[in-house]
Amino acid sequence: MPQRRQLHVVVIIGSTRSGRFGPTIAEWFARHAQRRADLNVDVVDLAVAGLPDTLTDDSEPRPVAVLALAGRLAAADAFVVVTPEYNCSFPAQLKTAIDWYVEEWQAKPVMFVSYGRESGGLLAAGQLRQIFSGLDAVPIRDCISLPRYWEQFAPDGSWPRHTAECNTTINATLDQLAWWAAALRDARATYPYRRSEKNR
DSSP, X not given: OOXXXXXXXXXXXOOOOTTOSHHHHHHHXXXXXXXXXXXXXXXXXXXXXXXXXXXXXXXXXXXXXXXXXXXXHHTOSEEEEEEEOBTTBOOHHHHHHHHTOSTXXXXXXXXXXXXXXXXTTHHHHHHHHHHHHHTTOEEOSOOEEEETGGGGOOTTSOSSOTTOXXXXXXXXXXXXXXXXXXXXXXXXXXXXXXXXXXXX
8 A cells, every 4th residue: 555645734823922822832732743654744823924914805916925824824734723812712813814815724624722721722712613614624623722731831841741631632632633634635636625605
């Protein structure tokens, strides 16, 4: 049997706030994902992507920064969105970044790694599920939720602690993400995805 090519996973850091914790979580996730032979990981940091805050009209050309990121998103077989929860929701900059694109998300799985206080960012993740479903992406059921994430530092200052629950749950979650990514990649190759006219 020929060896299947790696699945390309784009990890998106959704927070652009000063002092944010998102890059630490994204680095941890990417490190685990890259240990797998079937996954190739690209980390997209919205704080450095340079996407404009104001969306253009459909008849206008897309800005250079939007086009540059479009290629990386289009190449993805799956997405992982790392999001904090601010005031029971997710960052405005993340919503703007999502809205710049349409076809890049379609018929691809999206997994969420959320963090916050007691809720662990689950309110933000729930809202993002609705948004990505509306873009014809496929939010997968399982996610990684990190309540009170600041309590999980190890004595040496690293994050997370060796005994943190997320170190165990990430393996099963990556299995599910890889399954959906492979299944939907095969489906897109066999039946190119076309969005319904009523959703345009």
